[in-house]
Amino acid sequence: MSRISVRGFAVASATAVTTVGAITGVASGSTGQPSNDAEALANEATLLADIPAGQQAQVQTASLTQQADAQAIAADASAKKDAEEAARKQAAEDAIAKQKAAEEAERKAKEREKEEAETKASRSATRDATSFSVQSSYSVAQIQAMARQMVPSAQFQCFSNIVNHESSWNYKAVNASSGAYGLFQALPASKYSSAGSDWQTNPATQIKWGLSYMDGRYGSPCEAWAFWQANHWY
Missing domain, CATH: 1.10.530 (Lysozyme)
Incomplete structure (x- = not known):
């Protein structure tokens, strides 16, 4: 179990299959020195192969759980960011609407004052x-x-x-x-x-x-x- 403490969780549920495919491709299609990526994939495949079959499933399940948790955290952060942005936008719109309402009320009040003044002046005459x-x-x-x-x-x-x-x-x-x-x-x-x-x-x-x-x-x-x-x- 000591060999999977570093590399084991880096190998996801489908990593073993992908790794084997990649190594096979390198072996059959390349005439030169294998690339560093191919060597890394080969090492990971070797690590997974060294783990007993029953423990491989546990490792893969743990990896998938970690991925799901990470995705959930990312989704929560994105949702929180979107909510904060929507709240800021709504607050700005509310402030603009409130300002327009105040300006309209002030305009109407001035119109009423003007009409009353004109009526008063007219009546006095x-x-x-x-x-x-x-x-x-x-x-x-x-x-x-x-x-x-x-x-x-x-x-x-x-x-x-x-x-x-x-x-x-x-x-x-x-x-x-x-x-x-x-x-x-x-x-x-x-x-x-x-x-x-x-x-x-x-x-x-x-x-x-x-x-x-x-x-x-x-x-x-x-x-x-x-x-x-x-x-x-x-």
Whole structure:
């Protein structure tokens, strides 16, 4: 057993057959001095041949076990390396996605701040209902001119769309069946009184009430118009 302590485990299950084949090839096909590889194979074959048949199987089994263990260790190391690489890649992708989300949130916040500032500036520039001179009657053009001065410019078209559908800008319009009244067909009509006592004769008072209603209930005339389009009432 002492002769296999060094060389025995180097001879795998198929090494003996390969070694014999190699030696035979060298003997039959070469006319010169055998190569160093051939000599090494011959030595290994001699070592294996010196071991009793029963122990040869044990040596071969041990060698195969060592090879399997080495392959398993290599596979584990490769899998660990792949997992670490995948984790690094995922972490980088997550960091990029998080950064983009933060940038998008910041962009939207700035847009909201800009819109709010513009709306605030626009509203501060509008006229109050009481700043218009009282007349005995008003044309559609006059009422629309009032509305343009009272409603923020960015919201006027939506505001106008609702008034067009509700009353066609007739501040004295009355629904014969329900009693709804004025530019916005308020029901009951007395709702207008919260904006002024002259609501029956002053379209500016009705406009003030209608704008306040849209802002309070929906957030803005355009949001009120979006609701109207979906439901045909507001």
